[in-house]
Amino acid sequence: MLHSWDAGAVRAAEEPLLAAGEPLMARASFALATRVASLLRETRGRAGGSRVVLLVGSGHNGGDALHAGALLARRGVAVSAVLTTERVHAEGLAALRAAHGHVLAVDHDDQAVPDAVAAALATADVVLDGLLGLGGRGGVRGPAARLVAHVAQARPRPVVVAVDLPSGVGVDDGTRNGVVLDADLTVTFGAYKPALLLPPAAAAAGRVELVDIGLAPAGPPAVARLEAHDVAALWPVPAPDAHKYVRGVLGVVTGSARYPGAAVLTVAGAVRAGVGMVRYIGSAGPQVLAAHPEVVVGDGRVQAWVVGSGVAPDDDEQRRRVRDALVHAVGHDEPVVVDAGALDLLPDAVPAHVVLTPHAGELAALLTARGEHVARADVEAAPLAHARRAHDLTGATVLLKGGTTVVAGPHGATYAQADGPSWLATAGAGDVLAGVVGALLAGRAADAVADPTLPAALAAAAALVHGRAAGHANPGGPVTAGDVADALPAVVAGVLRA
Ligand SMILES: NC(=O)C1=CN([C@@H]2O[C@H](COP(=O)(O)OP(=O)(O)OC[C@H]3O[C@@H](n4cnc5c(N)ncnc54)[C@H](O)[C@@H]3O)[C@@H](O)[C@H]2O)[C@H](O)CC1
Numbered sequence: 376m377l378h379s380w381d382a383g384a385v386r387a388a389e390e391p392l393l394a395a396g397e398p399l400m401a402r403a404s405f406a407l408a409t410r411v412a413s414l415l416r417e418t419r420g421r422a423g424g425s426r427v428v429l430l431v432g433s434g435h436n437g438g439d440a441l442h443a444g445a446l447l448a449r450r451g452v453a454v455s456a457v458l459t460t461e462r463v464h465a466e467g468l469a470a471l472r473a474a475h476g477h478v479l480a481v482d483h484d485d486q487a488v489p490d491a492v493a494a495a496l497a498t499a500d501v502v503l504d505g506l507l508g509l510g511g512r513g514g515v516r517g518p519a520a521r522l523v524a525h526v527a528q529a530r531p532r533p534v535v536v537a538v539d540l541p542s543g544v545g546v547d548d549g550t551r552n553g554v555v556l557d558a559d560l561t562v563t564f565g566a567y568k569p570a571l572l573l574p575p576a577a578a579a580a581g582r583v584e585l586v587d588i589g590l591a592p593a594g595p596p597a598v599a600r601l602e603a604h605d606v607a608a609l610w611p612v613p614a615p616d617a618h619k620y621v622r623g624v625l626g627v628v629t630g631s632a633r634y635p636g637a638a639v640l641t642v643a644g645a646v647r648a649g650v651g652m653v654r655y656i657g658s659a660g661p662q663v664l665a666a667h668p669e670v671v672v673g674d675g676r677v678q679a680w681v682v683g684s685g686v687a688p689d690d691d692e693q694r695r696r697v698r699d700a701l702v703h704a705v706g707h708d709e710p711v712v713v714d715a716g717a718l719d720l721l722p723d724a725v726p727a728h729v730v731l732t733p734h735a736g737e738l739a740a741l742l743t744a745r746g747e748h749v750a751r752a753d754v755e756a757a758p759l760a761h762a763r764r765a766h767d768l769t770g771a772t773v774l775l776k777g778g779t780t781v782v783a784g785p786h787g788a789t790y791a792q793a794d795g796p797s798w799l800a801t802a803g804a805g806d807v808l809a810g811v812v813g814a815l816l817a818g819r820a821a822d823a824v825a826d827p828t829l830p831a832a833l834a835a836a837a838a839l840v841h842g843r844a845a846g847h848a849n850p851g852g853p854v855t856a857g858d859v860a861d862a863l864p865a866v867v868a869g870v871l872r873a
C-alpha cells in the first residue's frame with residue numbers, strides 16, 4: 376500500500392529530527408543530486424558537461440535545489456540557478472557559489488523572462504523545480520509564474536524534475552492552482568504527500584521516487600493507494616467447504632427498457648468478479664439470462680445489492696424497485712452499491728456500507744440536490760474535497776469515478792486508485808465497476824457492516840481490479856465494457872497470486 380501524509384504530519388515528523396540536529400536537507404539534496412546525475416547519464420551518457428537549471432523559490436524547497444545544484448556542479452555539471460526572489464536559502468546559495476554554479480535572477484517588475492535566463496533554459500538538459508514545496512500556498516505567482524509558463528511552452532521541452540512536489544499543486548487536496556510545471560520525475564522526501572496520489576495534481580508529478588530521509592510520520596495516512604497484495608488480502612476467497620449462499624448472493628436492480636445493456640454489464644462485473652450468485656430484478660431479465668444463464672431472475676434472499684446502473688429516470692416501475700431495494704438494504708443492514716439512476720433516490724442519511732459510485736457530473740448533481748450548488752468542473756478541480764463532502768452529508772462511502780478513482784469513507788478512510796488506462800473511459804465501464812463493488816460487498820457483507828471503513832477499502836480494491844482488467848483486456852488499445860468484464864477472472868487470479 377502506498378501511504379501519503381499531509382503537510383502538517385510531515386512537519387510534525389520532521390520537527391524532532393531537526394531539533395536533534397539530523398541533516399535532513401543534506402540527505403534530501405544528496406539523494407536529489409544522485410537521481411538527477413543518473414537521469415543525465417541515462418539521457419546523455421554522462422552527467423559531466425550537461426546543463427542543469429534550478430528554479431529557486433524562497434523556502435527550503437529552493438534550498439534543496441541549490442544544495443543539489445552545488446553537488447552536481449562539483450561533478451562537472453554546468454549549473455545555473457534562477458532566483459525568483461531576493462530571499463532564497465542563504466546556505467544553499469553559498470554552497471552553489473562555492474561550487475562555481477552560475478547565479479541568475481529574474482526581476483520582480485520585469486514582465487518578460489530575461490534573455491540570459493531564457494538562454495539558460497533553452498539549452499538545459501534538466502530543469503529542477505525548487506519553487507514551492509511543502510510550504511506552497513496557492514499558485515505560483517509573479518516572476519516564478521512567468522518562468523513556469525516559459526518552460527511549459529518551450530519546444531523541445533526540457534526534462535523537468537520536481538523537488539519534493541510539482542510547484543503550484545495543493546499539497547493536501549491535490550488541486551492544481553494556476554500554472555503548474557508538469558514534471559517528468561518527482562523526487563519526494565520522507566513520505567508521499569497527498570498531491571502525489573490525488574487527481575488532478577498527481578498527473579503533474581510524472582514518475583515519483585520516494586527518498587528515505589529518516590522521517591516516520593505518525594497517525595493514519597491522509598490518502599492511501601492499494602496495491603495488488605493489499606487487494607489479495609481483502610478479496611473474499613471461498614473456503615474449501617463454501618457453497619454459493621455463503622459466498623454471497625447479490626441482488627441486482629439495474630437496467631431499464633431503455634438501457635437493458637446496463638443490466639447485462641452490472642451482472643457481468645459481479646459474476647466475473649466471483650460472486651456466489653446473482654438475483655436480477657427488473658425488465659432486462661431476458662437479456663441478462665441470455666448473456667448469463669447462471670443468474671436467477673426475481674426476488675429472494677441476498678447479502679448485498681447493486682442498484683441504479685442504467686435505470687432511466689422515466690422508468691417508474693424500475694425506480695420503484697430501486698427504492699424498495701434501498702429501503703430493504705438500509706433497514707436490514709445489507710450493503711448496497713448506489714449507482715447512476717439510483718443516486719437521486721438515496722435517503723438523507725445512510726450507513727457507510729452504502730457505497731455511492733457517481734462520476735463527477737453525478738456527484739455535482741447529488742451535492743447540488745443537498746444545497747451545495749456544485750458544477751461538474753468544481754468536482755473535477757477538487758475531486759477529494761467533493762467526495763468527502765458527499766460522505767459527510769450522506770454518511771455513505773463515496774467512490775468517485777475518474778481517470779484516478781477517489782474513495783472517501785468514514786474516519787478519514789481515503790483512497791486514490793490509478794490502475795486503468797484512459798481507454799477505460801468507455802460506455803458501460805461504470806456498470807461493470809458497480810457489479811465488481813457489489814460482488815465484494817456480497818462476499819464480505821457482515822465484515823462490511825461491522826467495520827465502517829471496510830467498504831471504502833473494498834471499493835478501492837474493486838477499482839484496482841477493474842482498472843487492471845481494462846489494461847489486461849487489450850494492452851495499449853481500446854476496450855469495450857464487455858472486454859473489461861471478460862478480463863476480470865484472470866486479473867483477480869493474478870491479484871490473488873501477488
Ligand atoms: N519535510 C522534510 O522533512 C524536509 C523538507 N525539506 C524541503 O523543505 C520544503 C519545505 O520548505 P518550506 O520552506 O517550509 O516551504 P517551501 O519551500 O514550499 O516554501 C515556502 C516559502 O514560500 C512562500 N510561499 C508560499 N506560497 C507561495 C506562493 N504561492 N508563491 C510564492 N511564495 C510562496 C512562503 O511564504 C515561504 O517563504 C520541502 O518541500 C522539502 O523540499 C528539506 O530540505 C528536507 C527535510
Ligand SMILES: [K+]
Nearest residue numbers: 504507538540
Ligand atoms: K517544487
